[in-house]
Amino acid sequence: GNTLPPMLVGIPGAIARIPVAWFLAVYLGLGVDGIWWAITATTVIKGTILLVWFSLGRWNRHHVP
DSSP states (O other): OOOHHHHHHHHHHHHHHHHHHHIIIIISOOTHHHHHHHHHHHHHHHHHHHHHHHHTTGGGGOOOO
16 A cells, blocks of 8 residues: 555654644643643644545555555
8 A cells, every 4th residue: 555645644743742742741831731732733633634645545546566
């Protein structure tokens, strides 16, 4: 299958969790709750991007040699 798009969304999304978690936990003072909100937000964003990508159907036209 076409695993490149999920990888291109998943890896940066996972890396983005660190600064987002720091910002929410330390800068905004949310503590551990900020970390959980960061995980939730990045997961929802990644899921939304992948939902749009797979809804376009381009993955179905990709052929593995």
